[in-house]
Amino acid sequence: MKRKLLSALCFLVTACHPEPAGPPREQTTRRLGSGLHEGANAQLVAAVRGRTVRGFEDEILRMEARIPGLGGIFVDRLTGRPTVYLTPTANQDQALVVLRGMSRALRLRPAVRARLEAPGGIMVRQGKYRFSELVAWQELISRELRLEGYMSVDANEAINRVEIEHSGGRAGEDLILSTLAQLGVSVDAVEIRGSSGMRLLSGDLRDRSRPVYGGSQMFVSNGVDSGLCTIGFPVRVLNYDLKGWLTASHCDVGTNGDGVTGDDVYQSTVTGNDVVGEVTLNPPWDLTETACQSKLWCTRADVAFVQANDSTSSTFVMRIRATEEWNDHVSTNTRSPRTIPDGVGYWANIEPVPWVASGDTVYKVGRTTGVTGGWVSNTCKNEFIAYYAFLCFHEVRDASAGDGDSGSPVFYPSDVQGNPPYAIGIVNGALDPSGITFSNPDGSDFNVRYCIANCRWLFSEWGAIETHLSRYLSPRPAGSPGSSFGMSATIDGPTTTWQGAQQTWEVVPSGSDGPFWYYWAGFGGAVTGSQSSITATPNTGGLLEVLVWDAFGNYALASITVSWCGQYAC
Numbered sequence: 001m002k003r004k005l006l007s008a009l010c011f012l013v014t015a016c017h018p019e020p021a022g023p024p025r026e027q028t029t030r031r032l033g034s035g036l037h038e039g040a041n042a043q044l045v046a047a048v049r050g051r052t053v054r055g056f057e058d059e060i061l062r063m064e065a066r067i068p069g070l071g072g073i074f075v076d077r078l079t080g081r082p083t084v085y086l087t088p089t090a091n092q093d094q095a096l097v098v099l100r101g102m103s104r105a106l107r108l109r110p111a112v113r114a115r116l117e118a119p120g121g122i123m124v125r126q127g128k129y130r131f132s133e134l135v136a137w138q139e140l141i142s143r144e145l146r147l148e149g150y151m152s153v154d155a156n157e158a159i160n161r162v163e164i165e166h167s168g169g170r171a172g173e174d175l176i177l178s179t180l181a182q183l184g185v186s187v188d189a190v191e192i193r194g195s196s197g198m199r200l201l202s203g204d205l206r207d208r209s210r211p212v213y214g215g216s217q218m219f220v221s222n223g224v225d226s227g228l229c230t231i232g233f234p235v236r237v238l239n240y241d242l243k244g245w246l247t248a249s250h251c252d253v254g255t256n257g258d259g260v261t262g263d264d265v266y267q268s269t270v271t272g273n274d275v276v277g278e279v280t281l282n283p284p285w286d287l288t289e290t291a292c293q294s295k296l297w298c299t300r301a302d303v304a305f306v307q308a309n310d311s312t313s314s315t316f317v318m319r320i321r322a323t324e325e326w327n328d329h330v331s332t333n334t335r336s337p338r339t340i341p342d343g344v345g346y347w348a349n350i351e352p353v354p355w356v357a358s359g360d361t362v363y364k365v366g367r368t369t370g371v372t373g374g375w376v377s378n379t380c381k382n383e384f385i386a387y388y389a390f391l392c393f394h395e396v397r398d399a400s401a402g403d404g405d406s407g408s409p410v411f412y413p414s415d416v417q418g419n420p421p422y423a424i425g426i427v428n429g430a431l432d433p434s435g436i437t438f439s440n441p442d443g444s445d446f447n448v449r450y451c452i453a454n455c456r457w458l459f460s461e462w463g464a465i466e467t468h469l470s471r472y473l474s475p476r477p478a479g480s481p482g483s484s485f486g487m488s489a490t491i492d493g494p495t496t497t498w499q500g501a502q503q504t505w506e507v508v509p510s511g512s513d514g515p516f517w518y519y520w521a522g523f524g525g526a527v528t529g530s531q532s533s534i535t536a537t538p539n540t541g542g543l544l545e546v547l548v549w550d551a552f553g554n555y556a557l558a559s560i561t562v563s564w565c566g567q568y569a570c
Helices: 034-048 056-066 092-105 110-117 131-144 169-183 462-469
Strands: 070-075 082-086 123-126 150-156 161-166 190-194 198-200 212-214 217-221 226-230 234-237 242-247 264-266 275-281 297-299 304-308 316-321 346-348 361-366 370-385 388-397 409-412 422-431 437-439 450-453 456-461 488-492 503-510 516-522 527-529 533-536 542-550 555-564
Touching: 034 056, 034 131, 056 070, 056 092, 056 131, 056 370, 070 131, 082 092, 082 110, 092 110, 131 150, 131 161, 131 169, 131 370, 161 169, 169 190, 212 234, 217 242, 234 316, 242 275, 361 422, 370 456, 388 422, 422 462, 456 462, 488 542, 503 516, 503 542, 503 555, 527 533
Parallel strands: 082 123, 161 190, 212 316, 297 388, 488 555
Antiparallel strands: 070 082, 150 161, 150 370, 198 422, 217 226, 217 264, 234 242, 242 304, 264 275, 275 304, 316 346, 361 370, 361 409, 370 388, 388 456, 409 422, 422 456, 437 450, 488 503, 503 533, 516 527, 516 542, 542 555
16 A cells, blocks of 8 residues: 555655756856846736736735835734834835725735734834845755755745745755856855755544535545555535545545546545545646746646536535644643644634735644644745746744644634634645654554644645636535625525526625626536626526625625526426
8 A cells, every 4th residue: 555644755855766867057257236126027917917926926016117126015923913024114104004095905815914004013124125026036045056865945924034944954055155156146045044955745634524524534535556645625616516635636546646537535545435535637747837847747736626426515514623632642641832723623714815814823624633723934936846847835833733734724813803714725745844753653553743842834825725626616515695804795696496497696795896806606517607787587496696806906805606496387
């Protein structure tokens, strides 16, 4: 049996085969000079034109376009206050006014946005570099710097520097410094750190459960090999009338990134009675952009969709587990200090998706280490190892994770202010800093390892997940209205129709000035549309939904149930 466990994969750098040699690369000897200004300006232009692949970092660039000298914005993890870097040339008073004015359009969780808007809520630190410069350097270094083993490059808004991690020891650091000199990147603009590498993490959360919930154990099997992982968010694929679960793509058996579909998913053991779905969406990791470094496999999201083979309420529910403290079945282990207190069995009515800000606290729930929380240390970080390039992944520190936690749902919990839980992303890997501690076993039939100190794990953000799968996803039940940040919508139109009747329904959004975009779906997928109203002659009744979103990415999901009366009478 092939176990897609952290310990079974060749992602601990010292155990990996060397990367095959590629064609000779021309040495870059030109210095940046005016090229830095051009590169930084290109990042600003791309963000202003609507780019979203960098998540919240594209929002920071859009803010910089209005606040010259903005070096980054993040959440101070000790105080919880939004904090900005401003260069000495920036006008601080003007910058704070603009930031407060733009805060409503930011898809951050409400507590952070409220502090941005409040007088005195923003902390200011003096920065040396504009954020667009850091992003331009990150892209340049990602293209030009090649190291064997593990390497990551991040435009880190929380330190106003480009952060490079590597597993190459002193020789690797010398090569980094030499390359920076050739590229004309100031050493002062870069923070270099050593790292041991990266791995994909491939009664309680391990028992058979019906209905199946997010955070529980799963296996993927092709009849010969199988992989152990975690079921992520239960979701509906909007406009396709499909239900299922998200999990990590590398949990599927075969070669990571090859895009295989059709394998069965089991919960919780690989037996015929435990089949719950099938991998139906699993795009290959086949990006070819320059940041991929010509790696064989390159992606911005490590995620697949499992279609449920039974979506009745007895088997499928839209919720994730909320009370499993990590390893509480192993009495010798200390519980995580960031674990959400017991008292709520499941998180439901989950909303997607705010941007993730550096320094904010997030949580995950996985089959091995349960519910653990940590702080976001890096956003949009490029990770390179062996044949793989992972672009724009996010990193969380001080939150335990272990073998089999891949696929875990990452979320903000609901809070006392009445905000719902928010879906953020899917766990895919862990980083191994020196001095990390692992314990063994975990109490199951598998000998797995999990981190209990200095822990770091990686996840794919929701926006990147939807882009990778080319689908809009909702972790809320059908007929349950969803919205983000004050935006809502209602549908005006008949709730009864009959054979041959042409009917019109119109959506009315509120809480935003627009412009708006629309996507309708209903009656089992028989009716679709992309205007503010839809006219149809349905031959059946059922749920009619419309997804509305504005230019800032805020959205509202509205729905009504339409009864069909047949040819003569209801």
